[in-house]
Amino acid sequence: MWIRTMYWIVMTAGNLTFLSTALPQGVLPQDVIDIGSRLEPLIDEHLLARKTGSLRLRLHRPIRQADAITLDKPWEGNNSAYATVLKHQDQFFFYYRGTALILDGKVRHEHLATTCVMTSRDGVRWERPDLGFVKRDGWERNNIILTLDPAGKIDASPGQTRTAGHDLLSGKKVPFTGASHNFTPLIDTNPQCKPREKFKALGGHDHRTLYAFASPDGLHWNLMQPEPVIVDGMMDSQNLAFWDPVQKKYFAYYRDFKNKKGDTRQYAKHQFSLRDRDVRVATSVDFVNWTKGDWVDWRPDRITQLYTTQTQLYPGAEHLRIGFPLRYVPGRGRFSQLNERIAASSTYYASVYTDTGFISSRDGRTFRIWPEALLRPGTTGAQWYYGFGGTALNLIESPSQLPGGETEWSFYVQDHGSWFGDGVTYQRYSIRRDGFVSASAALSGGSFTTKPLRFSGDHLLLNYSTSALGAIRVELQEPTGKPIPGFSLDECVELFGNSVKHAVTWKQRADVNAISGKPIRLRFELKDADLFSLRFAARR
Incomplete structure (x- = not known):
């Protein structure tokens, strides 16, 4: 439900959370990218708003x-x-x-x-x-x-x-x-x-x-x-x-x-x-x-x-x-x-x-x-x-x-x-599937934050690869950049390994259905890792 058109009340980890949907200054509602449940390969910077550290797009050779x-x-x-x-x-x-x-x-x-x-x-x-x-x-x-x-x-x-x-x-x-x-x-x-x-x-x-x-x-x-x-x-x-x-x-x-x-x-x-x-x-x-x-x-x-x-x-x-x-x-x-x-x-x-x-x-x-x-x-x-x-x-x-x-x-x-x-x-x-380009970072670390986007689905699937020392963490944010309780970086279960379709989990949950349809940002933190694609999907 809307409260003064500025907040959603969502249930996270058994608690009520007020989720702000206010967009940053200069970002209009039509600027929110609706990715729905479609596959989004990271072949360009269309979704990216900010990059830090060693994060770059990397071309991979067959x-x-x-x-x-x-x-x-x-x-x-x-x-x-x-x-x-x-x-x-x-x-x-x-x-x-x-x-x-x-x-x-x-x-x-x-x-x-x-x-x-x-x-x-x-x-x-x-x-x-x-x-x-x-x-x-x-x-x-x-x-x-x-x-x-x-x-x-x-x-x-x-x-x-x-x-x-x-x-x-x-x-x-x-x-x-x-x-x-x-x-x-x-x-x-x-x-x-x-x-x-x-x-x-x-x-x-x-x-x-x-x-x-x-x-x-x-x-x-x-x-x-x-x-x-x-x-x-x-x-x-x-x-x-x-x-x-x-x-x-x-x-x-x-x-x-x-x-x-x-x-x-x-x-x-x-x-x-x-x-x-x-x-x-x-x-x-x-x-x-x-x-x-x-x-x-x-x-x-x-x-x-x-x-x-x-x-x-x-x-x-x-x-x-x-x-x-x-x-x-x-x-x-x-x-x-x-x-x-x-x-x-x-x-x-x-x-x-x-x-x-x-x-x-x-x-x-x-x-x-x-x-x-x-x-x-x-x-x-x-x-x-x-x-x-x-x-x-x-x-x-x-x-x-x-x-x-x-x-x-x-x-x-x-x-x-x-x-x-x-x-x-x-x-x-x-x-590998979706393997031509990745968002990649060295062991020293790098991150990227997406533009405001809207998705549909109840869990986030990633196609990724890390070294034995590497890792990926994901944070869900309000459009202003504030972490959503229950979905912060610190609460994300660290991903390492190699998978073409792996669901992200946080300490309390993997289900993100409560946030489906609302404008959010994603923040990814990578260390000696490659992220090839992402997709929100519904469980069968």
Whole structure:
């Protein structure tokens, strides 16, 4: 009940407590963050009001596993790329482009691009289904679903014009030449989605346009319309889309070039080196009619060019999104053994290095971008090349490598085998759930206090890790910062160990239902510890 609209009477530890709901000066009621019972990973400082001591946000690197996918069939090869992992019902799909290069003083394609799919029951062990869509000598028992070849399922051979699209550099009309260069599918979670369009995709090959595709099963695809749906980018990249259940629209992220002034194509042909690889975002309510793309707003400003973003909804927290961009770094010199070989055919390709970054967003338009790499090339020269670190789109759940361990997150990363190998190898990397970023403190200690927030639920769950000496304590406060009796730091039962879902307890109780729905603050004290996520939840 309210008393003069300033206090709640709550029962804590069997006693009546007057809980002030007065907000600090300058904080308005609409400024209170309503987190409800949703998962809140600590991937940014959205919830944080104050930090003390050694407290900082820390980026964690995934662990390279032994499992791998090597794309070495005759219809695949050493230039295969742009993979996507989807899970539909109880089956995983691994889509990818199959291409192979010959470097013999110049760069040539051994065969035209294919779009292929592998399947798996666990996301770790994969097989190529014999689909029989494409018939070609030497390509028996293949898993191709689309190809540029005229004999392929969709006849999209070079020169066949399906659209009046334009090359945005020259202004000339360009033909539709298929989608296998960068075909990127998704499973449509829009409640209004038609069953025959449950799978959708964006793809193209003329580098200037994207076409929309649909499929009932992820194998049999058709164009949604003959004209392209997005035409304001430089599309020789992995361009992607998904349904946002919070904003109730489709979002597309695609590559484009900027010049030094920020516009796209206002430079002469001889100034092409001024191009700066960046990302546009567009939205749609039907996957066919898209808004004009806006530049993604990077915070802080990005310091590298970005070839892809691999943006996706955060698993279990769909009000957020994360991504693993391929960071493009030209002009570092040809010091790796592999790049020395590439230079004999292309000094351009030999002068570029890539790695994997990490980005996050709350609105889909403004992204926090970490200046440090999430994944670095390894100690062998086989990993220092143009293409290392390209991640397959989408995280998946995978079993722990430890007996009795918690389910982990995995993703596949272009690791080695490019340019001169028989085929590109995608290595599996894994990380704990919510494990990419944490609020972290040294043994000397650090703390953070949240902004005023409102929750629903009766207990607080944490995903955390400490050393044997480390610890975490939690305090619930009134919005003014005054500890709530029964929930102070001194009354909190110290947490130490390693858990992805552990309930916080205080000396007298763990139940926080009496405070549910009221504005409060949280204060966390950490010593040699990492806090990955928090969530208020109801007991089942």
